[in-house]
Amino acid sequence: MRRFFYAATDVNKDGECDFAALSTFAMGTTLTLTESITHHWCRVLRANSGDQGVLFDGFGGEYLVELATISKKQATATVLAHDADDHTAPIISKIALVMSRGERMDYAIQKATELGVTAVQLLTSHHGEVTLKPAQVDKKLAHWQQIAIAACEQCGLNRPPLILAPIAISQWLQNPDTELNAEINDSIELNDDSNNKAMSTDKAVSVSVIVAKLSQDSYYQILGHKADIRLMLSVPSADQPRAPATLSSVLTSVLTQPLPYIELLIGPEGGLSPAECQQAEQVNFLPWQIGNRVLRTETAPVVALATLHALSHY
Structure with a gap:
């Protein structure tokens, strides 16, 4: 039907x-x-x-x-x-995802939606290949929100994930727990660390107008709170472990909670810069490499969410 x-x-x-x-x-x-x-x-x-x-x-x-x-x-x-069944996942999850080009970004949002993600925070970064001009933000935000909605129509999810407007990763990491705000802001600065340019848009919104009213629903307000655990999917340097030794026990403890809230930080094809990794760790993101292979930026959300859902059922 x-x-x-x-x-x-x-x-x-x-x-x-x-x-x-x-x-x-x-x-x-x-x-x-x-x-x-x-x-x-x-x-x-x-x-x-x-x-x-x-x-x-x-x-x-x-x-x-x-x-x-x-x-x-x-x-x-x-x-x-x-x-009354919403078909939601057993965890609340927000992916902070550095934007990629074309179909790869569409794929990441589509599959993350099918796996029950609650929100996707779009990011720009030092190695990122996509930086939107002010005039592009509303159009691209609407496009990616429609991708998520279409995935909901297909998979049966009744609460669409919110696609949050792009922000520079350095700016977002300064306070990743800011309350979700779908009201019109005076400006949103999008910093491009690769060329030291800053863009601002007047009357920009943090979500597309399609879901502006929906974003105020109580279901999404947990996104403004501190996550139970933050995970950074990254390829560690030669002298670093793939994950902290305690990560397995911490994950097990978090996933046994009634409705855990998990944040995932996923970089671009070129990976996060050392400075970005260090900044993320300073706000309690734990490095997490799943397996011994390097995942593409559009594959990482799928693997990470599927792994978390599998672990939550044990």
Whole structure:
């Protein structure tokens, strides 16, 4: 059965339009579908009145609906039933990921979503190959958020991960526990350590407008708190161990908690610089190399999350 994200704020060719949360509709009532759902379900997939599908808005659970009316401008659906299961992972996880190019970044976000990541903090770094211009931030943020939403529609996750606007790794590591803020800021500085340039954007937001309202939900507020453990996926130098000797016992202790919160720091293809690694360790990131091979930046989130989920079930 087809699944669709019912965005609280739908973005279409006419601008932005706000919609009520699905929880405000009683069973048996009829709601107007967003333009995005109407286009995909009714025009692209050629659905007909009477066809059934599933809607979720990220605020909890999913709703079985039946198409009621379809016109050139809009479509409506009747709410039939509610399933409270969010299909979330047994851990809260945030990946701080240095941006990579093209399909590699799309892949990393898509697969991390399928593995239940809660948020992805985009980073720039000394060896990073992607630095966004101010005018690109909103567009790329919306693109990557849509990648995550599409992955949710496919895999059954009902709470989309938040894709957080890019920030320089050095700036983020100064205070990685800052509260999640989806309100409009005066400016966001994106420092590029490779060429010592700084960019600022006026009226930039920390998340895409698609999930701005959703980001205020209580489910995501833990992202503003200190993580139970911080792990830095990196290739150590010759005189360093792949991981602290105590990491195994620390991980076991954390993963036996009811709902542990774990942060993962993943560098670019060229790896984090020595200064960045040192700064990360100063704010309690523990180095963690999984196996004796070097993972690509798009592969590392998949392997790390899968490993953590496997360990959490033992």
